[in-house]
Amino acid sequence: MQSILSVATSAPFLGWLTARIAVVAALAFSRFLVNQLGAADPAGRPASGLIGWDAVWYVRIVKSGYSHLPWESMRFFPLLPVLGRIVRPVFGARGGVLLIVNLAALAAGFLLERLARHERGDDDLAGRSAWLLALLPPAFVFTMGYAEALFVLFGIATFYALRTERFGWAIVAGFLCGLSRPLGVLLVVPATIEALRGFRRARGTKERLLRLTSAVAPGLGLLSYLAWAFVAYGDFTRPFTVQQTGDRRGDFENPVLRLIEAGRQLAGGTDLGSGLHLPWALGFLFLLVVLFRRWPVSYGLFAGLILATALSAENLDSLERYGLSAFPFVLAAADLLRAKWTEKVVLPLCGVGFVIYATLAFLGAYVP
Secondary structure, three states: OHHHHHHHOOHHHHHHHHHHHHHHHHHHHHHHHHHOOOOOOOOOOOOOOOOOOOHHHHHHHHHHOHHHOOHHHHHOOOHHHHHHHHHHHHHHHHHHHHHHHHHHHHHHHHHHHHHHHHHHOOHHHHHHHHHHHHHOHHHHHHHOOOOHHHHHHHHHHHHHHHHOOOHHHHHHHHHHHHHHOHHHHHHHHHHHHHHHOOOOOOOHHHHHHHHHHHHHHHHHHHHHHHHHHHHHHOOOOHHHHHHHOOOOOOOEOOHHHHHHHHHHHHHHOOOHHHHOOHHHHHHHHHHHHHHHHHOOHHHHHHHHHHHHHHHOEOOOOOHHHHHHHOOHHHHHHHHHOOOHHHHHHHHHHHHHHHHHHHHHHHHOOOOO
16 A cells, blocks of 8 residues: 555655646647637648647557558557557557557666666756656657557667666567657667776676677667568668658758757748748757757767757657656756756646647647
């Protein structure tokens, strides 16, 4: 009974629960705007809900597999659909996907709290980290049928296993992270750094092999999916080439030049939607500096690689979601909110932003 009470009053659970209440409020508000006031996206995109935008694809893959869907379905990595098919007989395709991602988000909060406490021994920092992971404005995607919650969960799990030298668990978590999202392969860089740290003092050949395998495990997760794509369709590049169309990532661009262009778009009003991503990009760059100054280098490299990937896209839609996927940014933000008054101001503001962004996404006006 005591353990249940401690979980129910913990920062990860309370943050997770608050986020679910907020998203229900956003859903209700968006339905009111559509049904009572006739609100609609100027671009003509329809209103949606928790199974909206990319979440629709995951549910379709759970129902019918990749072979019965257009080839663009290959851009959605298989971990969430596989787990969805396992629980589908009990919860259905839609319910199963939502159950998995919401449980993954809850587990990610608890694991991030533990990771932060391990790194700093600071309970306040650990609790703030869990609250921010749940309530940062882009975090509403953790309630939707997106794979981000799984990616973040196994990314945190990989870091925790590496930093505590549990390399067997790091192999499992890294492999699953590589199967969850294309970004998972970027874990190879911090995993290699952590695996080589203390390599000389490794206890025997077995530990050395575990260290080396943990370094490449995220890449092995990616390669297993690409190998399946080659066997099934004769093209192992398909999961990536489909992302190059203009309405998705588009062509590769220099991240620095893309930032300058976003600034011009914002200042000139030529593409306001793209330009509005600029403040988020600058915020992430600032947090990246904090990471390299205050945290182990592997955290900064992982976050930096994800941010560079996001900023190298012709289309900056979903930049905020990419930034949230780089969970070290959450740790950096929590690190900055040391004064109690800043925490009391920022967390409610995050909750308001959470509801606003979720409402806009449900109205079809914001691309999550």
